[in-house]
Amino acid sequence: MGILxxxxxxxxxxxxxxxxxxxxxxxxxxxxxxxxxxxxxSYEIALGLALVSAVLTYGTLDLQExxxxxxxxxxxxxxxxxxxxxPVAFFIFMAAGIAESKRVPFDLPxxxxxxxxxxxxxxxxxxxxMFMLVDFVEIVVVSGLVTALFFGGWQVPFLARDGFHFPxxxxxxxxxxIVALLQVGSFTLKVFFFCWLQILVRxxxxxxxxxxxxxxxxxxxxPLSLLNVMATALVLLLVE
Amino acid sequence: xxxxxxxxxxxxxxxxxxxxxxxxxxxxxxxxLVLALFLLAVYFLFLGAHLVAWxxxxxxxGAIMVLFLFVIMLLNLQQExxxxxxxxxxxxxxxxxxxxxxxWLLARGIPDSARENLPxxxxxxxxxxxxxxxxxxxxxxxxxxxxxxxIVGAVVLAKRRL
Numbered sequence: 001m002g003i004l005x006x007x008x009x010x011x012x013x014x015x016x017x018x019x020x021x022x023x024x025x026x027x028x029x030x031x032x033x034x035x036x037x038x039x040x041x042s043y044e045i046a047l048g049l050a051l052v053s054a055v056l057t058y059g060t061l062d063l064q065e066x067x068x069x070x071x072x073x074x075x076x077x078x079x080x081x082x083x084x085x086x087p088v089a090f091f092i093f094m095a096a097g098i099a100e101s102k103r104v105p106f107d108l109p110x111x112x113x114x115x116x117x118x119x120x121x122x123x124x125x126x127x128x129x130m131f132m133l134v135d136f137v138e139i140v141v142v143s144g145l146v147t148a149l150f151f152g153g154w155q156v157p158f159l160a161r162d163g164f165h166f167p168x169x170x171x172x173x174x175x176x177x178i179v180a181l182l183q184v185g186s187f188t189l190k191v192f193f194f195c196w197l198q199i200l201v202r203x204x205x206x207x208x209x210x211x212x213x214x215x216x217x218x219x220x221x222x223p224l225s226l227l228n229v230m231a232t233a234l235v236l237l238l239v240e
Numbered sequence: 241x242x243x244x245x246x247x248x249x250x251x252x253x254x255x256x257x258x259x260x261x262x263x264x265x266x267x268x269x270x271x272x273l274v275l276a277l278f279l280l281a282v283y284f285l286f287l288g289a290h291l292v293a294w295x296x297x298x299x300x301x302g303a304i305m306v307l308f309l310f311v312i313m314l315l316n317l318q319q320e321x322x323x324x325x326x327x328x329x330x331x332x333x334x335x336x337x338x339x340x341x342x343x344w345l346l347a348r349g350i351p352d353s354a355r356e357n358l359p360x361x362x363x364x365x366x367x368x369x370x371x372x373x374x375x376x377x378x379x380x381x382x383x384x385x386x387x388x389x390x391i392v393g394a395v396v397l398a399k400r401r402l
Contacts, residue, residue, distance in 0.1 A: 004298070015306065
């Protein structure tokens, strides 16, 4: 049920934007809120469809099951991470995730040079801190999801429960606490990497214009994610 | 479902529902409805209808109520000064009372064993999805055509004014 919970929480993020802009009693905040909610609703669909193709690949809604399913190795060498099965879904999810958190290049609702802070201009103190925290918490959440769905979560290549099993036959037995520690470290490293990637995107790309943003969401990512779902279903049907 | 949990959730649910009707500000009413939908989703979870619970939050609370909020903001509805139609109040109480009586009488007729004989996997995504694509395929497809008609209609209506 994990994926459904994630989708539900993503849908609820729109309330914060809409109510923040409306409650500010400020027409520029309202403008930021309207842009923000339209953007979030548009990219939610592509996000959900990318998740659907991941669910199709693994056949379960449970995140732990999905990570466990990425534990084996293709041909004994290459770790069977989700990105090898669903590269398109990875890109769509990454793009839609950055759009959902309204970060550059999708940061028109905030648009620092135009609307100061957009829908949360009028807030100060702890409430502003909450809004800004959401931005960064969402980076971590999106990174965590990308890691879990597409990059093997806490799986370390060649690491099984009792130690390393290398493809050339070498075995390195390890006690369980060390294995657990390695897996935690692996997850943390991967999440850090994707957080860094999103911050890298932020300081590299300029902001999208509103019509470019909407075109990308509806005419670009949505058909692509639908085609991806259909292709995934077709491949699954042919394989069985 | 345990009775303490039931009553612990029932009280906020009823308060939220009452708040939808009685609160003077329309935005607060809409938010009270969102709270009521959340609590209803919890009840669905307890009854084993997992997918319906999540869809309630994703679709109803997450999209439809946002639409409600947009309409309220678009029409710029203000706080009501006072609830009008004083003369009809006894009729309203009578109607409400009859409705509660009817619901109580109907609910009494449902035996407790109705929940015991649920098939395996009732309410989960897999079973519901299988049913949607096998037994209920035609209604499913017709519903999607209906949604398509609604979208096309909205675009046509809005396009004329551009």
